[in-house]
Amino acid sequence: xxxxxxxxxxxxPRRPAAAPExxxxxxxxxxxxxxxxxxxxxxxxxxxxxxxWLAIGLTVLxxxxxxxxKRLAERRLxxxxxxxxxxxxxxxxSDLGPSLLQGVAVVLxxxxxxxxxxxxxxxxRLLLRRSLQVLVGxxxxxxxLFVLMPxxxxxxxxxxxxxxxxxxxxxxxxxxGSIASLAANGEAAARVSFxxxxxxDPADRYWRxxxxxxxxxxxxxxxPTRPPSEAGVTPAAAEPGSGQAQQLWVAEAxxxxxxxxxxAALPLGRELRIxxxxxxxxxxxxxxxxxxGLRDNQGRADGWQxxxxxxxxxxxxxxxxxxxxxxxxxxxAAGPPAARLAVxxxxxRSRPFRYNRSxxxxxxxxxxxxxxxxxxxxxxxxxxxAFSALMRAAxxxxxxxxxxxxxxxxxxLAGAGYLDLRQDNAHAWSExxxxxxxxxxxxxxxxxxxARGGGLSASPDRGAVGWLKxxxxxxxxxxxxxxxxxxxxxxxxxxxxxxGDHRNLVGMVVLAAVSVGLGVSVGVLGWLRRRPKGDPPxxxxxxxxxxxxxxxxxxxxxxxxxxxxxxxxxxxxxxxxLLRALADPYQLWRYGAGARPPREARQLGTSLRRHRRRLERxxxxxxxxxxxx
Amino acid sequence: MNFGKxxxxxxxxxxxxxxxxxxxxxxxxWLAGIGLLQVVAIQLESxxxxxxxxxxxxxxxxxLHLTHFNLEGLEVRCGEPAPGFAGDxxxxxxxxxxxxxxxxxxxxxxxxxxxxxxxxxxxxxLLTLPWMPPERGRQRPGKLRLLTTAPLGLFVCxxxxxxxxxxxxxxxxxxxPVGRAPAPADPQxxxxxxxxxxxxxxxxxxxxxxxxxDGAGRLAWKLLAQGxxxxxxxxxxxxxxxxxxxxxxxxxxERALEHLSAAILRLHGEGARYGLVLxxxxxxxxxxxxxxxxxxxxxxxxxxxx
Numbered sequence: 001x002x003x004x005x006x007x008x009x010x011x012x013p014r015r016p017a018a019a020p021e022x023x024x025x026x027x028x029x030x031x032x033x034x035x036x037x038x039x040x041x042x043x044x045x046x047x048x049x050x051x052x053w054l055a056i057g058l059t060v061l062x063x064x065x066x067x068x069x070k071r072l073a074e075r076r077l078x079x080x081x082x083x084x085x086x087x088x089x090x091x092x093x094s095d096l097g098p099s100l101l102q103g104v105a106v107v108l109x110x111x112x113x114x115x116x117x118x119x120x121x122x123x124x125r126l127l128l129r130r131s132l133q134v135l136v137g138x139x140x141x142x143x144x145l146f147v148l149m150p151x152x153x154x155x156x157x158x159x160x161x162x163x164x165x166x167x168x169x170x171x172x173x174x175x176x177g178s179i180a181s182l183a184a185n186g187e188a189a190a191r192v193s194f195x196x197x198x199x200x201d202p203a204d205r206y207w208r209x210x211x212x213x214x215x216x217x218x219x220x221x222x223x224p225t226r227p228p229s230e231a232g233v234t235p236a237a238a239e240p241g242s243g244q245a246q247q248l249w250v251a252e253a254x255x256x257x258x259x260x261x262x263x264a265a266l267p268l269g270r271e272l273r274i275x276x277x278x279x280x281x282x283x284x285x286x287x288x289x290x291x292x293g294l295r296d297n298q299g300r301a302d303g304w305q306x307x308x309x310x311x312x313x314x315x316x317x318x319x320x321x322x323x324x325x326x327x328x329x330x331x332x333a334a335g336p337p338a339a340r341l342a343v344x345x346x347x348x349r350s351r352p353f354r355y356n357r358s359x360x361x362x363x364x365x366x367x368x369x370x371x372x373x374x375x376x377x378x379x380x381x382x383x384x385x386a387f388s389a390l391m392r393a394a395x396x397x398x399x400x401x402x403x404x405x406x407x408x409x410x411x412x413l414a415g416a417g418y419l420d421l422r423q424d425n426a427h428a429w430s431e432x433x434x435x436x437x438x439x440x441x442x443x444x445x446x447x448x449x450x451a452r453g454g455g456l457s458a459s460p461d462r463g464a465v466g467w468l469k470x471x472x473x474x475x476x477x478x479x480x481x482x483x484x485x486x487x488x489x490x491x492x493x494x495x496x497x498x499x500g501d502h503r504n505l506v507g508m509v510v511l512a513a514v515s516v517g518l519g520v521s522v523g524v525l526g527w528l529r530r531r532p533k534g535d536p537p538x539x540x541x542x543x544x545x546x547x548x549x550x551x552x553x554x555x556x557x558x559x560x561x562x563x564x565x566x567x568x569x570x571x572x573x574x575x576x577x578l579l580r581a582l583a584d585p586y587q588l589w590r591y592g593a594g595a596r597p598p599r600e601a602r603q604l605g606t607s608l609r610r611h612r613r614r615l616e617r618x619x620x621x622x623x624x625x626x627x628x629x
Numbered sequence: 630m631n632f633g634k635x636x637x638x639x640x641x642x643x644x645x646x647x648x649x650x651x652x653x654x655x656x657x658x659w660l661a662g663i664g665l666l667q668v669v670a671i672q673l674e675s676x677x678x679x680x681x682x683x684x685x686x687x688x689x690x691x692x693l694h695l696t697h698f699n700l701e702g703l704e705v706r707c708g709e710p711a712p713g714f715a716g717d718x719x720x721x722x723x724x725x726x727x728x729x730x731x732x733x734x735x736x737x738x739x740x741x742x743x744x745x746x747x748x749x750x751x752x753x754x755l756l757t758l759p760w761m762p763p764e765r766g767r768q769r770p771g772k773l774r775l776l777t778t779a780p781l782g783l784f785v786c787x788x789x790x791x792x793x794x795x796x797x798x799x800x801x802x803x804x805x806p807v808g809r810a811p812a813p814a815d816p817q818x819x820x821x822x823x824x825x826x827x828x829x830x831x832x833x834x835x836x837x838x839x840x841x842x843d844g845a846g847r848l849a850w851k852l853l854a855q856g857x858x859x860x861x862x863x864x865x866x867x868x869x870x871x872x873x874x875x876x877x878x879x880x881x882x883e884r885a886l887e888h889l890s891a892a893i894l895r896l897h898g899e900g901a902r903y904g905l906v907l908x909x910x911x912x913x914x915x916x917x918x919x920x921x922x923x924x925x926x927x928x929x930x931x932x933x934x935x
Contacts, residue, residue, distance in 0.1 A: 084662045084665055087669065087682065118780070525694075526698060
């Protein structure tokens, strides 16, 4: 050596090569990928919801933070923002597609956080393995908490964050005269599957949603407030959770409290309520997809169908449609309500009415007169509206019901079939009060020749794309049932089944489940971390060396296995012999000629294990002896 | 995080008793994020955020153990530090033995900047850490802090240790006058040495006419260029010229030692013989790396006042 003693004499002191806070490029790439997925997820949001803006804000914030982040702490913060944002997105969109997107984004964001900590040397495969290990390790705890942790009721019944934002589809005001043309809209409205995979008869596929009982001469409204006596006629038999659901509905976000149903079944679950008009009200968020079950009522119709009409069910503002009122007055003489109904049907059938989805708007003054006696063409809203008004003029209580009719039966490759209702299936019909039987459904549109044209029966999706779409919808339905189905009530039922009368123990059970889950994860990850690498013989050798190292018997730097063994034989003959029994067959096998089949490796591993155990026993004995010596 | 008992001893063996672990600020923010997701989930009765919040809670609980795992079972010993100069960044060697994978390990010596994170596979590792010694002498680099926040940065786990092995720090070389101690031998030689010093310290003494076999290395180029003919330098016998270096009088001792450090390096570079006199102790003239190192060590360990 002919150099000055320090490594740093010649040049001035060198700074450490990398700035201490610099992070790996893998982390940055992962975080940007997660950010991109978030932005894609934002595209499906409804801008009218306040919560959407929270999600958008969080995403933008995370993006800006990523852009300007120089230090580790800032990059971490961006990762956390992304996670929270994914959670908020999950609250807004729980369909299968967005859920998958959010799931991937969460995994990427977590992998980004892991890469941040692992330093610059981490390679992709290692990173992926580590991410999976950590994620899978956290799953047992998360699962235990998710399934068992009792859920709280919402803090406020009506959340301003989630209300509002009516979607297209049905509306509480029905004014057919102001609609020039019905837009074709194939968006999903609801899907329903039936027990026994048997859809009802096509003629009975009327799915009611809203009842319009107030008429002002032009349009029909849903009366906003109902007297308390009328509110809620949910039959006592429909206790929450009692019985098996025979119809499972998934209704898309509509902005309405009322959800589609067949008008006859019994609701299952606390959130559902039938009001006096026969609307099924769902307490959940109208801006989100809702899942509910109905139970058959054995054909009985003793609920809302039997509630006598209110005064407003017969109210017709006089003078708004004079011709219509005059015609109604003539029909009053026809006899009982059922007879007046028959007269009306005959009248409609005898006139040249035509079905037309684009009839143009009606005049603001006496619109129904213009429709009935002048234009004589229109769509379901026109007919239901005009017929109900005529019935009221004839002294029969009547109202307009809007909902869906028909639907496409889809039988996917796997799983239960379902009836697919689209916004195209939206329909309006009438209900009239007949003293002997209650409210009777009358659909005046069916009296018109070539009713609803081809749109009624045609499947909205054809061809391979349509088929794929249907399969996806089926998957989506199954996901919705599975994912949305586990709500507070589902959990209550599960806890009831698991704990029975010992509900007070739920806290202990949660704690025990979390501890066990955590213990298992920590144990497995700890074992994975310490597990020696390589084939079985190599593992046994490593373990033996570790056992020796615990007693301070360590190979010196640069010492070969043979050298170490020889040194050990001199100082500790007993241990040296044992190590020879391990090391010699290993070296023969490792460095000998020929292939090394895995079976041989296993056999050698087994024999080496015996030697290793003997070595460990000797070491233990010596340790016990030493304190007394 | 920088508190807790500093461990002592030859070897630091990390385990339950000497590791500290607390949530980081990011960990607390993480908990706040979980809280926010819980509020969203409860208010909107939504499974998505509920599941994510529980997953994040699970990660939080798991990460407590994983962070601890990173340092648990780690054994740290000192390597053999090479001597270095004051004012330079020195490399302090450490031997680490990991029982399992050790992720995101950051080391810091004394008050220096924390090292970048590194991941260590099971086995033996030799690491060197930079540090800046404050002055000459046998210096210990101060407290070593081992710290990790891997895998998620939610917890910080650390331990502190006082590495017992000192590193030799030599006065920084600095050009300047050095003193010559009177040689204890022949006064003739002493006079010759001082006159040499007066002439500018060149180590050759005389000239003689140049012969081809003398070689170009000993040719007096300056004279040749001045047109005074080719001469060969005649070097004095090394033994007679070996200077005994000593701190120059009239300047502070520390500064004088730095000048000596530079002089020793220069003389060593020229292949000359030299000795060192520091107060009562004397290193007789010699040459070669081991002699240089001996002299430099004497400089490093010189008493504060001679």
